[in-house]
Amino acid sequence: MTPPGLVISAPSSGAGKTTVTLGLLRALAEQGVAVQPFKTGPDYIDPAFHRVAAGRPSFNLDSWAMDEALLHGIVTEATGADMALAEGAMGLFDGAAEAGACGIGAAADIARLMGWPVVLVVDVSGQSQSAAAAVSGFRSTIGEDLFAGVILNRVASLRHERFVADAMRAAGIAVLGALPRRDDLSLPSRHLGLVQAVEHPDLDATLTKLAAFVAENVDLPALRRIARAGSCADTAPVLAPPGQRIALAEDAAFSFTYPHLLESWRRAGAEIMPFSPLADEAPALDADIVWLSGGYPELHGGRLAAAETFLNGLRHHAESRPVHGECGGYMVLGEALIDKDGQAHRMAGLLGLVTSYAQRRLHLGYRHARLIAPAAGFAEGTVLRGHEFHYSTVVAQPDAPLAHITDAEGATVAEMGSYRGLVSGSYFHLIAPERGP
Incomplete structure (x- = not known):
């Protein structure tokens, strides 16, 4: 069996997945939960932030470059965790034009292969009830069995939150959290993505603030209940070393x-x-x-x-x-x-x-x-x-x-x-x- 886990994804890049994931990792760790981070797709920078937030190494899971045995090998070797949290790259279904080893590199591939439900981070700035219609499309495409709910991000006001949340619930979509807009908690970036974790000034203090923000506005006990284990396929080692x-x-x-x-x-x-x-x-x-x-x-x-x-x-x-x-x-x-x-x-x-x-x-x-x-x-x-x-x-x-x-x-x-x-x-x-x- 894979450890119980969740995939944190979004409709598109820029919705706030990394910020939410880091806040969740640190908040859960502060509550004594041993949470194992992963990152879907090819990305060096986010896993380094995951490691600082969770206190555990984060590993990439890539369905285009890795076959199923290798993916399950990486997950099963990251043992001793209470749950897994995998941050998706880009949008939930985004990846290569052609399939690779066992998928296109999309976060949805990892959810299906590992049996981990998807929590969608939705940037609701500039919309209200319409967000529920878009999320309904994501839910029907991934399948209701693998769709856990949404975390609303960049909410403008309590009134805005009520409009969006009511529309979500009317569509049968669970709202697991609502994060007010907070520009002061953004992370600096450069041409290849975020500034590296090793270069970030006072990263630990920033993560502590993120954790408090997420813990206040997201239902962490509900996320732990929703996390689900999947069946584990045959596993394989990754790569022989190039030297001793x-x-x-x-x-x-x-x-x-x-x-x-x-x-x-x-x-x-x-x-x-x-x-x-x-x-x-x-x-x-x-x-x-x-x-x-x-x-x-x-x-x-x-x-x-x-x-x-x-x-x-x-x-x-x-x-x-x-x-x-x-x-x-x-x-x-x-x-x-x-x-x-x-x-x-x-x-x-x-x-x-x-x-x-x-x-x-x-x-x-x-x-x-x-x-x-x-x-x-x-x-x-x-x-x-x-x-x-x-x-x-x-x-x-x-x-x-x-x-x-x-x-x-x-x-x-x-x-x-x-x-x-x-x-x-x-x-x-x-x-x-x-x-x-």
């Missing part, structure tokens, strides 16, 4: 590594050795592989260029052992990184890559990669599932391509990554290897 000792870049510039991958490496007996390039730390001398995570190196180009201990340690490691970079980590392996002001910063020079953040263009979506060369602990020909999300562009890339990469609809993606000797990288963020039938 993994030097992992980890700081404000390098923080985008999926928690389920790190947990699977640890469970397989690997030792993860974090180091901070921004603090000018070199990777451990006895590491089998250096893994440069994605993140925000474009915000720290000058500091990284001046981090000689880090850069020299990276170059020394690459003489005899593998180095792999994902997205931002890939950019740092190149010759130069051009920031938003057009200033070029010299990077490690282990690849001929030159990238520019001054020439901004959004690259976003699921990716399917078949390796042309060995990389990151995988053999040539291995098929991987992941995603891409960045604004930087490639100015120069003279090295051999690393992978043949397509999007979720099968169209070839131009940026194929690159490798030189034992050094490899790409904009591709790994989620899971593709398993055969």
